[in-house]
Amino acid sequence: MSTNMPASVEPIYIYTYAHSPDETSLCGMELRCLFGREIPPAIFASGVEADVSRSPFIKERIDVMYEGDTLPEIYKQTEQVELGGRSFKVIFVKTNDLAPEHKIEYGERRVIEREIGLRIEGEADVNHPELVYGIVTLGGRWYFGSYHKNNATWFRQMHKPRSYSIALSTRVARAAVNMAVPRIPGVKLIDPCCGIGTVMVEALSMGIDVVGRDINPLIAAGARTNIAHFGFESVVTLGDIADIQEHFDAAIVDMPYNLYSRITPEEQFAILSHTRRIADRVVIVAIEAVDEMIAAAGFTIIDRCVARKGAFSRHLMLCE
Numbered sequence: 001m002s003t004n005m006p007a008s009v010e011p012i013y014i015y016t017y018a019h020s021p022d023e024t025s026l027c028g029m030e031l032r033c034l035f036g037r038e039i040p041p042a043i044f045a046s047g048v049e050a051d052v053s054r055s056p057f058i059k060e061r062i063d064v065m066y067e068g069d070t071l072p073e074i075y076k077q078t079e080q081v082e083l084g085g086r087s088f089k090v091i092f093v094k095t096n097d098l099a100p101e102h103k104i105e106y107g108e109r110r111v112i113e114r115e116i117g118l119r120i121e122g123e124a125d126v127n128h129p130e131l132v133y134g135i136v137t138l139g140g141r142w143y144f145g146s147y148h149k150n151n152a153t154w155f156r157q158m159h160k161p162r163s164y165s166i167a168l169s170t171r172v173a174r175a176a177v178n179m180a181v182p183r184i185p186g187v188k189l190i191d192p193c194c195g196i197g198t199v200m201v202e203a204l205s206m207g208i209d210v211v212g213r214d215i216n217p218l219i220a221a222g223a224r225t226n227i228a229h230f231g232f233e234s235v236v237t238l239g240d241i242a243d244i245q246e247h248f249d250a251a252i253v254d255m256p257y258n259l260y261s262r263i264t265p266e267e268q269f270a271i272l273s274h275t276r277r278i279a280d281r282v283v284i285v286a287i288e289a290v291d292e293m294i295a296a297a298g299f300t301i302i303d304r305c306v307a308r309k310g311a312f313s314r315h316l317m318l319c320e
Helices: 021-035 071-078 106-119 153-158 170-180 198-205 217-229 265-278 291-296
Strands: 013-017 043-046 058-068 088-092 131-138 141-149 188-191 209-214 236-238 248-254 279-286 301-309 312-319
Touching: 013 131, 021 170, 021 301, 021 312, 043 131, 058 071, 058 131, 071 106, 071 141, 088 106, 106 131, 153 170, 153 198, 170 198, 170 248, 170 279, 170 301, 170 312, 188 198, 198 209, 198 217, 209 217, 217 236, 248 265, 265 279, 265 291, 291 301, 291 312
Parallel strands: 088 131, 188 209, 188 248, 209 236, 248 279
Antiparallel strands: 013 043, 013 058, 058 141, 131 141, 279 312, 301 312
């Protein structure tokens, strides 16, 4: 028999997510890093609470309050909801694991929302509610709880005053940050080849303690401009990675590419070796798999993916 979840039970969160075909690999690795396991398509439950707006792929989260095998069970339980005088709204989450023949159409979704709304004592407000609740089905059961939607604030960060064509996309940079720093509190991150600061801007927008460095004075100045443009503050120093003495919990290294810059394999290896010296957990981004060079630098690759954009690919390798 289903009942309200007791306090001793680990909280359950229901997440939905979506990605383009080119982002399948990237999304899969980001979610593995955030949730510690392989994630099924489109919708899943987890005991891990993640800010939905961190990910470029997660759409929404329900913090489960009630669950049941049938909708009438949920209807009965929602009579217990206490609003504290605040207005509310109920949203039927469309993403689910139902077979196509069991799809719940628009009209039925609205009926379910109304049925729950009638049982909650308080003022319903579909336009500007103070509290939002969600109802969703997953694995043959129904779940109800507080609803959180990705606010996608990172969209504004796609348009920077300083940019260049080979910089990481905002979505790839944001996913890389989540891979490097799945748990934020107390973590110090460095981007030792920070370019125009795309990774730094994404990290700062999540409240991560991050600093940057670049050997090119014009590019480092561009990073500072971009960071200030979005109202963030951080330090971008000028110089070679070899001169860094401080140690960091994590690093993200977007490797300079032979295709676009005059860098030798020896110089690439030096970057990896110094990264190994200054950080414990590293996401390496490269235009090709550089497994032998990574191993020679003393790293072990623990996860990897490929981010594609048309004919161009970037390899992301999580190393420790």
